[in-house]
Amino acid sequence: MSQNASDCNALTYVNHQSIEPSSKRRRLNSEEDQLVDGQNTYGKTTLSGQSSAIFGNFHGTHNHYYDHTKNDGDATSVPDRRKRLVASLMFKRMDARQHNIATAMPKTCTWLFRHNEFKQWTDDDEMSQHGGFLWIKGKPGCGKSTIMKGALAWANKQKSKRNWITVSYFFNARAPGVLEKSTLGLYQSLVHQILQVAPQFMSDFEDMFSWKAVDDTIVWTITELQGFLLQVARNPERPSLCVFIDALDEGDDKDVRALIAFLEDLTDDMDSMPALRVCLSSRHYPHITIKKGLSLVVEKQRDHDCDIETYVRRKLLVADDTNASDLQVAVCRKSASIFLWVVLVIPILNHMHDQGKSVGDMMRYLESLPKDLEGLFAEILARDTDELRSCVSLLQWVLYASRPLTAVELYLAIQHSWARPEDDEISIPQDAPLSRYLLNSSRGLLEYTKSEPQTIQFIHETVREFLVGTSGLAQVDPALKDNLHGWSHAKLSQACLSYFSRTYSRLPSDIHDIVKNDLLPGTPRHIRVDIRGKTDSEFPFMQYAVENILVHAEAAQQNGVQQDSCWRLLIKGDFGVDDGWRVLRNIFEKHDIRCFDSKVTLLYVVIEMKLPTLTSILAAIPGAVDVECGRYGSALQAACHGGNEYIVQCLINHGANVDKKGGEHKHSVLAAIHGKHFHIARLLISHSASPNLGMLLKTMSRYYDRASEEEISILHDLSLRPGVYDNAEIGELLCLAAGRGITAFVARLLPRVSDVDLVCTDNRHTKYDTALVAAASNGHLEVVSLLLDHGADIELTGNHKLTALAEAVSNGNLQVVSLLLDYGADIEVIDNHGLLILIAAASNGHLEVVSLLLDHGADIEVTGSHGLTALIAAARSGKLECVKLLVNRGANVHVVGLGDSALSRAAGDGHTEIVKVLLAAGANANDGCFALNKAARWGKFEIVKLLIDNGADVNASDKESLYRVPLCAAISGSKYAIVELLLSAGASIDVQLGMHEWLPLSFHDGFMTTLEHLLKTKQTEYAEKIRQLHDMQQWTHYNHSSTCQISAPQARVSLPRGDVFKMDIRSILG
Template structure:
């Protein structure tokens, strides 16, 4: 999302300086004034007046001015030109601001990482942040003690999604009014058009278009260079400035036209007449330019604008060169034909010139002065991207018949036709003759690791510059083009084309997903699973009529019904059920059942439809547990679904073996939904059930600072002193998270017997003194534990030893991995392990919530030295298994750690002990083709170290 920021016009030297002298701005930057007095500044202006450029200058001025060292600057530029929803929504705003804040404050980052890692553990790699959790977490971060003043710069507030706008405004105003006066200052700066009206309270305002005339004159002089030596040029410049009415973009478009006319030999009189004939309103000028395009080879301009308006992301000039050629010549059958085509644009420089000429300056190329828009692993070789010159151009094209000027067939709804053009172009590219022979396509093995995928992708996308976009975007364009909403022959032809290249698409799509840490679909995926994922309803009907098994299993989610259910496609789920989809297929995909998948989607209609077919409501075969578990653990849980499941007999006290939350109550307590917690308690949930990562519902609620839930659980008699789970007691969890109200509440209950002895006077009582001391002790212990685990992660042995010498229990629970034993084993940290083993009263065989020990982790990660350290203690259990029955050899055999396998075989660990799914370590080695491991097991069997066989 930084691409838009880096692509904003750079202000000319000497411009924008007027703002920094205005009283509104100087009051805003006066940090001695309270947040309520001068915390909010709004830059208002007409479309195209230069608000974004000015906002960029404000950021530069703060970062290089008097507050350079004592200010944290966070920015977000809403961008309606983008085809990425994140750039116009509240979720994108808070995700970006939180990321910037954590990058600039390492202390806050350390507190955030456990929360992030828990999300990864719970959802794997394929998940999205919930808007509310991002907003709440950002609020909490801002409320924490700051060492620097906080400047929040939000551009183009009027381009925020309408449903989010009011929430965003209220958030920032509440942040200003809630910040304590004694803390570093908070300053918020918005920019916005005059319309739509953005209501702001207690706001300092600057109207840009009333003050930017000197900047406009400077820009005109920069490009036209009027002087007495060229008669009439000064008058021309003055006329442009007069007619601009403060709209900088109008000036840019007019100056471009004048420069072109001057270069073509037009007289001064003619150029002056041109300026006087141009519409004064920006929108009218844009429409006039579109009409000029329609009279002069409109097809190329139309296709360029369709790609810019409807592409899934910003495209580079290199990608666009190939996209335009493939779209223009759909009969191309190979990449080579594209390269040798007489109409192919062979260089980025030539493409830039063509874009400017064909679109009359409405589309431009921008080289980002802040670096590439893409990530470090992107295969894009250029930082030049293609964009509309301003959001007003896209608005007119999409919403005011602009595309109809270029092509009357696009009429009032240009989206469908444009997506059909983009989709067809991508489909044609995926059918190129060279692709089936790629090593990636013909190889039997999938890329196993991210780095391997990156290495494979780099030369591939260098050779085929438009391929990455085609793979990532084709099905989104197909969906938006509504190809599958009709059974006409063209629709079937498109489907048949996709199916012919489906194997190619799937392998390349999995490559891209791996590069981005997202779970691959895998070779079991059929086109039916993808059709279900993208809600291609009519095509799904056709596929089943042609023989696709409605209960086929594959992909990430298992059955077709599970796929449709988890995506929340109600109509498709109904259709699959009518075709006979079996709701009783369990144990496949991430959710393990269609009912759990439906519960995850939050769509009560799908839940009811599946329940009507009689599934087992209490089955727990997936990562999330039962359907009730799944629904309860979502932060935006659907209360209606909880009620539906309880009505049909969902058991509130089922404890899935390897589910992160011991029961639905613990899941709901962690998520913080008081209504759902109360409903589960009313339904008979055990308030003191023990198990799971957090140990109890109280501990889960305390860890997240869910005060209302903590109070409710305490009123139901929960055990305050439970110490199960991976993180210690509820007091420890609350103290570690900085939730002091909960710490005080829990410790006060523990000291209740002293209340009766408290004196009614204002003198400190034994109770209050004891309580305050215990609060201090709890906070100090939490801080020591945090420092200890931080030091362990950095292998800071001296700090670890110092903290242990001051009395910290070497076996203390905490950190991201239950105990120091687990953390050292996972990282293969032999130095830390040696220090831990040197202490008295050690317990190196502690179990985490799922039954894993340090030895189990060290073996699974292939850390032979740490394995030997632990074996030498004689204090470790060699028969340890996880909740799902996997012994010490299961993962070493899976991952091919030959030395570890041999050592454990010598210790008597069996390679033929099956887990709860009936899979042994030997079977996994055979499945993963670990030839060296299989040979070691065979040798061990031959010398009597290992018996039996599969």
């Protein structure tokens, strides 16, 4: 069995490689962690009590926010987008539970792999019998997690042999963060692990969630992650998958039941798929029924008892005695197969042995011990009354601290729990004495974690459950009996305040200078980091104390213990905040934007910290609610962005102005919308809140693309309130809603506008002038139909001079085009590039739209500017199917527009298949547009050959071109293969070239490289022809402002800035 108590409930650490180095992994910000921690400590310490309050319903409300700083950038590239998405799945302490479990003792826990149920579970032939489920159950503390750790380690060793991948999640009710003990955390962890061990699913993950990467904050929901897991499970090419989930009983009961239902859905219909196995562990209660599966009970296994016997023999330090074996047997028998019971009792027996007690004394003590864990815990606490005050304080701190504390932090917290102002300075003992102090004070109920930094935790969740029960800590200290939670939090708040007050004067002088001169916010980050480091080093409990004074005061007040004496010490003047506390809080804040300036009120601070009870007290101070301050401009806007409905309602009840302007989001409604707290927005609207139209439209245009129907409806309700906006403003809303395709909203707006054809004059929030054009451009058929039925002018163009039909054609919206044509839209209009719509459709390759326009009578030979036809437009754009359609419908293949025929444009741009279609349709390779010349210039070898094969004249001269014959064009581009092809096809160097008066320098460069190539490839006949070509000509080179004569056998070309380029042809030819 395990070597320490934490073996009972943890998992083997699996080092999943991150996409980024661990030092660069993005982490959750401290504010969010503190909020979660704070909620965990209010009044309840068991997860079942917390999770329902925090998470709400299972579907759609389990949100976790992942904050990205400005340094993240837009992450538009695929690697950046992937990194952001994958990193957002991670959370603090994601692997902590498994990392904090020691490895089982040698030769223990191996019985599982010989067990019949386990062997059936791993047998592919048995999958149909058990559906892939194995459920390991046992009493609290029996060692289930240690067994699960061993099972996971065994499965990992089998990966290559069995071609499977393993993923795992261990619920951890003792964790400070919600994601460590929630099904949302489970899904995030499982998906993250799958992406690490099976990167072939990365592209699927990105395809499914790339839309989320555009947000500054990535929010995950259970439904989204379930969708991805379903896609993985249904992939026939995936490897077999083993899922290990430990300590289900430490999750919320409702969520866990939904999880089991999802896992059953996941494993259904897997007959033709790779195996999917799920191994679960939990206590016997709560009972959850599954359709089919295997199960085993740990405490009923004889081999498990043998493991306990092995542990007792190795750990019970009894000198040679004839009764030693009897004591070992007695311990095993009394344990009732509960490993944790053994772990707690053996140190006590060893201590008795060290004190000289006999085996008989130990046997008698053993007989007096309770068999159940709760009774044993009570006995341990009652056994030694020395330092009882330290014991109670220590247990209170571990129970109610908002995050796990280090040994040094715990020591200072305990000492300041009863320290008086006049007491001497408290010094910190060395590591060894400190460890002994904590061990003795905890009576063995606490342990160090293995994760860094090392913190202190209960050895098992059953210890926490016992201490908060009626026979737990309240029995040890009767003063706590009537209100354990309230008085405990009050003690912790007072200890934090005591530490802050007693040590403030001894802080580094830098801090006092900042306070004196009011330099925060605004102090450079590197200075703050330096001060933070000094403070942490010299005053290790200061950060916790400053950040949690009010957190614990809130929890105490919430549980009925008045905290006026606490918060009044932090208030300055009527509403402000103590400068020393504020500056220290800012120093420990990692994000500049979250720092508080000197104008901030204590009410604003507790609202940003989401402390509702203290809010209700401070809001009652006359004049406090509408003080202008802070990042969000007012207490109400901060509350709306934070999303706590109780706090918002409290402020409204105390007279907060719901339409107060200012702050980051300018208005309380918009602050709620930006925070995605739409229930808060509805609450404000019900209290007549009305942001101005400009702010509303900016928010609506931002959220329309990705908002849910519920979210949109909130914005709609706000915009539709009678008498708030005039007709022109409603017209803007109509245009925006039409462009986004929100049919229901358009239908509600239409009765409120006097003119459905109202042209928008302000296009800051939508690029369209009219609702019909907006809807048509984006392909929203239902909205277009609705607007036409309400009399919208089908030919109205607005300021941009575009009709609805032109926009629909340009974007290829076939159904909308069809509808508009049926309503009689003019087919001869132009698009936003000045092209007739048939030409535009052909150029964009909208095949079905082209066909539809032709069916409705569009002239196939209609010409736009410079004689461009639909066929030429399609050919130059490489739209093969449109070319085929137009040719088949009788388009003239000989028409010239913009100086080109369809053939010459296709040839020059390298559209080989289109060239073939046009030639087959009768296009003339010598049509006067010099297709061969263009293809030669741009190196389109296959097309050059195709044109020559179809009779193109290799010596045809284009007087308008810089390169009048194909041979010169090919030479200029150094297209060696084409030069050879033209020469072999009869290109003549004796033809009267009549070269252009101004010849680009590129010809001479091409001439030299072509000549060198021919010589290197020993094609001397062609090389000599090229040399003769050069010798025959006298060319004038034009190079911006310089001209010069070029002649053989030596040429000088004057370049800008006086450089000289020489080429000795005869030396090249040898």
